[in-house]
Amino acid sequence: MADSGITDAARADFDACLADADEDAAIELAVGLVASGVSAEDVLLRLVAPAQVRVGERWESGEWTVAQEHAATHVSRQTVDGVASAARGTARSPAGAGSAGRVLVACSDGEWHVLPSHILTEVLRLRGFDVRSLGGSVSPQGILSEVHQNGPDVVALSCTLPWNLPLAHRQIESCRWAGVPVITGGKGFGPAGTWAYTLGADLYAADARDAADALLRRWPPVLRGVSSVQADAVDAYAALVRQRPGLLAHMAPALRDVCPGMHGAPGVEHEEGTGFLGRLLDSLAAAVYVDDERVFTRHLAFVRTYLSARSGDSRCLLAMADVLADRLNGSPRALDKLSAGRRFLVEGEDASHRPG
Template sequence: MSATTLAGADLARTGESYLECVGRADEFAAIDLVLGLLRAGADPERLLLGLIAPAQRRIGELWAAGEWSVAREHGATAVSERAVAAIIAHVRPRPTRGRVTVACTDGEYHALPTRLLAEVLRLRGWRIDFLGANVPGPHLITHLHQSGPDVVALGCALTTRLPRAHATITACQAVGVPVMAGGGGFGANGRYARLLGADAWAPTADAAADRLEREGVPALPAAPGALAHLGDEEYTHLRRRRAELLERAMATLACVYAPLAAYGPRQLEATAEDLGHLIDFLAAALYVDDAPVFTDFIGWTGSVLGARGVPAEALRVGLRVFHDELRDFPRARHMLVQGIEAAHVTGADQES
């Protein structure tokens, strides 16, 4: 199959075959498939972005719908990472451009999208230092001092990582290295990337490569902007009280939500984890002062819980518990009210 025929229906069928391979964690079959396409003349960038990336999105959808377990999702992702490595090892592009450090922000473990960015840039001729997932800010800065890249490409898939991403962006700029941000965590159209002072933003790996080719390395800002809304310290206090708030929420939930009494240890652990995610997304919304960071997550969570047979009322009860606990947090309480409304919409959708 040539590069020109790897499109449309052919690509869709190939994608189904690839998804089957990774779904059963068949590393050899997945690698044989992509290398066979390469030998037939398929464009390697097309394989990365037109085959592997869509399969990864589908994997996430299958997990969210409860059709795939976490273990199966992890296995499939690991196979895709090996397939990406096989493509690049087969092509072995030589660097002809400058140097880019590519990393996930501190606390971000969704590394494959950022890895795809690194390999697309490598295919376009850039010398790449790919540092992988969960790169602590101080260690990244040490690497910058040692390697002297032209730009940092920073990936962030979850908005809960934005405070750490902000710290990383600021630290990189302080040592004279501009930052190009990417990933869903930076919001639609990169609005949080701009808010946090990133020097550039790109929605996709190929867009990032095109931007660097067209405009070159971004310039550093004259001075970083401040987030005035953080002056109320709601974000800071919420983060400090996370463990206490979670413990009190679980205790209150046991009193007001009768089904919790029948939960086993694993269900209780999952409930605490879900409540922790609510706190984390609420904190992120406070940090960027944007309620949709929280309410969009509520809608998504309601859909996921519904697919797992958890009633929407459980989510609403948890939100009301937090609302009652955070009496001295006006911005947080306002966002929680909106979250409760979003949960009602999700519950109505489930019942219809």
């Protein structure tokens, strides 16, 4: 890939701006790169986006607090706006796009990680598309209303958290009923967009550049996705949703008993109680919905890393799996995914105790 003109020094300086929550300096650096001849698209995708990934890694590792992560994310969003403003009016519309290419950008229902969709919106605009962005956590009804009122040629759907997959499916189905193709993006859709295609999406793109390239290669896009979600998986998912309040009530005292150190531990307070347990249940339910244990095991891997970085006891995850197993005897699909999660945790525990 050709050199973008963004140096390691510029990346380090931008990281420092995010660490200091220095909005003015971050925008000045990024806009200065555009003024020096670096394409706005490269600044968005090779400076801002990778820096934001590192922000998430610093939070996950315990290096940063939630407040620091939120402050840095705000700076990133303002920087995207600054770069877009600096580049506005300079991009040429590629053949096949322009005013004829209308894209509706939205986050999946329940998804509040807005920055990826924000970057996508601006990259598509730089390529000449007419883009309308709805922001975070858009309901299926909201998308359907926008489709009917504004007639986009394609809907671009972003999802970062896999437990939102069942909600994303409703959005994709709403678009399909309206005859509008859906292009998806974000790690919530799984490796190479595996779960996006399970839900019936027409296309998956690894990042904003891939999305723009894919749309320009074949414009207008066509409906070709077919959902492979099974009816009995939907039923099993619905049963878990109905059981959720009772399961949480059953798990909460067990969590206090087996992991008393979690409560009040620095850095984990926002993941306590129903938040911590609820995400375990939501990821299990999503794994049942798309019939893929990796939705659950990937979440377990994240939580294990998260707790370990904060001196939490990740063995509580095994205890929670055992508590859940006692209450899910009537759901073979849920037990299957739960068993896969337990095997994953046991293998991780065994590996951590192996010498050398």
